Amino acid sequence: MDIKIKEMKQILLVLNVMLFCSLASTVTAQKFALINMEYILKRIPAYEMTNEQLEQLSKKWHDEIETPSKDIVQSLIEIL
Numbered sequence: 001m002d003i004k005i006k007e008m009k010q011i012l013l014v015l016n017v018m019l020f021c022s023l024a025s026t027v028t029a030q031k032f033a034l035i036n037m038e039y040i041l042k043r044i045p046a047y048e049m050t051n052e053q054l055e056q057l058s059k060k061w062h063d064e065i066e067t068p069s070k071d072i073v074q075s076l077i078e079i080l
Helices: 001-028 039-042 045-079
Strands: none
Touching: 039 045
16 A cells, blocks of 8 residues: 555656646747737738728628618517
8 A cells, every 4th residue: 555655656746847847848938929910911912902802891791781680670660
């Protein structure tokens, strides 16, 4: 019984040391950089053109959905 507890303590010690070493290495290895993607993308003409097209398409789809939904709401109000 004593031998199993001793082995378990050794295994836990080894696992804790491995965990500590892995965490210590990741803390020092992390590097951060802030990138202003808006600044970069604004200087790409294709992005600007595509973004405008996407906004137009989004507005068109919104308008296509908005009209029938207003009609449905109005119909429900009339029914109730």
